[in-house]
Amino acid sequence: MSNYLLRHLQTLLASAGQMARAPVATLLTLVVIGITLALPAGLYVALTNMERVSAGWDRGAQISLFLKRDTSDAAALRLASQIRSMHSVTSVDYISREAALDEFRRLSGFGPALNALGSNPLPAVLVVRPGSDLSPTAVEVLRTDLAQLPGVDLAELDVAWLKRLAAILSLAERAVWILAVLLAAAVLLIIGNTIRLAILSRVTEIEIIQLVGGTPAFVRRPFLYYGLFHGLAGGIFAWLLVEGALLLLSGPARELAGLYGSSFALNGLGVVSSLLLTAGGGLLGWLGSRMAVDWQLRRLGSRQP
Amino acid sequence: MIELSHVSKRYPGGPGDYTALRDVSFRVDNGEMIFITGHSGAGKSTLLRLLTLIERPTRGQIVVNRKNLERLPNRRIPHYRRELGVIFQDNKLLFDRTVYDNVALPLVVAGASHREIPRRVRAALDLVGLLGKEKLTPIVLSGGEQQRVGIARAVVHRPTLLLADEPTGNLDMQLSDAIFDLFQDLNNHGVTVAIATHDLRQIQRLRKRALTLQAGELVRDTGAQ
Numbered sequence: 461m462s463n464y465l466l467r468h469l470q471t472l473l474a475s476a477g478q479m480a481r482a483p484v485a486t487l488l489t490l491v492v493i494g495i496t497l498a499l500p501a502g503l504y505v506a507l508t509n510m511e512r513v514s515a516g517w518d519r520g521a522q523i524s525l526f527l528k529r530d531t532s533d534a535a536a537l538r539l540a541s542q543i544r545s546m547h548s549v550t551s552v553d554y555i556s557r558e559a560a561l562d563e564f565r566r567l568s569g570f571g572p573a574l575n576a577l578g579s580n581p582l583p584a585v586l587v588v589r590p591g592s593d594l595s596p597t598a599v600e601v602l603r604t605d606l607a608q609l610p611g612v613d614l615a616e617l618d619v620a621w622l623k624r625l626a627a628i629l630s631l632a633e634r635a636v637w638i639l640a641v642l643l644a645a646a647v648l649l650i651i652g653n654t655i656r657l658a659i660l661s662r663v664t665e666i667e668i669i670q671l672v673g674g675t676p677a678f679v680r681r682p683f684l685y686y687g688l689f690h691g692l693a694g695g696i697f698a699w700l701l702v703e704g705a706l707l708l709l710s711g712p713a714r715e716l717a718g719l720y721g722s723s724f725a726l727n728g729l730g731v732v733s734s735l736l737l738t739a740g741g742g743l744l745g746w747l748g749s750r751m752a753v754d755w756q757l758r759r760l761g762s763r764q765p
Numbered sequence: 766m767i768e769l770s771h772v773s774k775r776y777p778g779g780p781g782d783y784t785a786l787r788d789v790s791f792r793v794d795n796g797e798m799i800f801i802t803g804h805s806g807a808g809k810s811t812l813l814r815l816l817t818l819i820e821r822p823t824r825g826q827i828v829v830n831r832k833n834l835e836r837l838p839n840r841r842i843p844h845y846r847r848e849l850g851v852i853f854q855d856n857k858l859l860f861d862r863t864v865y866d867n868v869a870l871p872l873v874v875a876g877a878s879h880r881e882i883p884r885r886v887r888a889a890l891d892l893v894g895l896l897g898k899e900k901l902t903p904i905v906l907s908g909g910e911q912q913r914v915g916i917a918r919a920v921v922h923r924p925t926l927l928l929a930d931e932p933t934g935n936l937d938m939q940l941s942d943a944i945f946d947l948f949q950d951l952n953n954h955g956v957t958v959a960i961a962t963h964d965l966r967q968i969q970r971l972r973k974r975a976l977t978l979q980a981g982e983l984v985r986d987t988g989a990q
Contacts, residue, residue: 463876463877463878463879464876466879467873467876664857664859665859667857668857668858668859668870669870669874670843670846671817671819671846671851671853671857672846672847672851672870672871672874672918673843673844673845673846673847673871673874673875674843674874675843675874676843678843678874
């Protein structure tokens with residue numbers, strides 16, 4: 461092994477040892493970094509799960525075709541058959557005027573009032589389910605086409621609330637990114653302050669190293685490892701926090717989904733996101749310590765290039 | 766070789782600047798041993814700080830081993846310092862490290878091989894009579910032993926120029942003699958030695974060239990007579 465790599469290994473072990481020698485301070489710093497990183501990571505997981513849920517709702521969108529009052533049952537069934545033959549349609553259900561009135565009477569609680577009416581005010585309805593692979597735009601185009609068919613009085617696609625939800629999710633996603641940037645800056649400051657204190661406790665050592673010919677890179681190296689370890693460990697701690705929270709929430713979430721007849725289960729961070737979280741923590745640690753070391757060395761009057 | 770030409774060092778601030786060195790010029794050849802003497806505040810330590818590039822002169826030119834220190838960029842300073850061995854009045858030892866680690870430091874920062882370091886450290890400790898105390902921390906050593914650790918660290922990388930600032934300030938006469946004899950021994954092996962001291966007894970005993978500073982001015986150079 462070359463001397464250079466050996467020196468790095470020695471510095472790396474010395475930095476790890478330095479963390480181990482101050483377990484309480486190290487643990488407190490790691491908890492703060494972990495919570496700071498866990499916040500955007502947890503929100504990201506919540507968002508991806510919300511998007512999965514709303515994607516399912518999107519696929520469940522249906523178009524209600526309210527037929528003209530004078531449309532006969534036979535004409536309505538012919539229309540249903542015609543629509544069913546379309547490629548972009550999965551199924552069509554026919555609800556006659558009588559069936560609609562019965563259902564309304566049963567569910568609304570206005571039975572006696574409806575009995576007082578001379579005639580059935582409700583139209584017959586065709587409930588059309590578009591193909592699950594259709595985009596929201598294609599579903600809207602289908603609705604327009606269906607509205608042109610003879611016998612159709614009104615075609616309604618109730619996706620406005622889904623659009624609103626999508627907009628809210630998009631807004632939340634942007635907010636998570638902003639929060640992530642702000643909290644990343646917080647991690648930089650936390651690690652920077654930790655490194656600053658570490659440097660102040662080793663001012664004499666730094667001075668001596670410089671006097672015997674230590675380069676700025678040599679002086680910086682242990683602090684960079686120190687920051688890197690804090691960031692990596694903080695990232696791992698954040699991952700544990702997020703996965704632990706998901707473990708606690710997965711049971712109640714499954715139970716809630718079951719009540720709505722869904723088999724939805726919460727998804728965790730996944731391998732790539734977990735690695736990104738840990739590596740991101742390490743990168744922030746390294747960056748924070750680099751900034752702090754350079755600043756502190758300048759303050760100490762170090763002669764750097 | 767050390768060559769100072771009209772070197773001045775002024776510290777700004779306060780009511781009127783403080784001038785630590787005024788128009789100092791002298792030359793020290795390779796393999797020479799000199800004393801820099803004078804009362805406290807005469808400018809001895811300032812001179813060594815300029816030679817080690819802890820500070821730069823306000824005016825004048827310093828050339829060490831053919832390097833014009835005025836033109837030396839900051840990024841080359843660490844490499845320049847590796848050519849020097851410096852012994853400080855307060856030793857500047859790392860008290861949370863072993864004697865071995867302290868002495869090995871100049872070799873470690875210079876990237877010496879891990880096979881070479883133990884051999885050189887043992888040789889340096891043998892030179893100052895501390896072989897066998899590698900694993901101790903400096904805190905358990907006497908003042909004289911700590912000073913010798915500082916000397917071992919200064920010579921472990923075989924510098925061409927050894928600079929010492931009041932190296933025996935707090936030591937008894939017998940120990941002072943031993944340390945100055947060690948400097949002379951190193952000088953006999955070709956190392957250029959410059960020692961800032963106010964110990965006139967050692968200057969008279971070793972009969973080496975002495976430069977006397979007074980209020981920042983070079984008032985006497987026995988080598989020039």
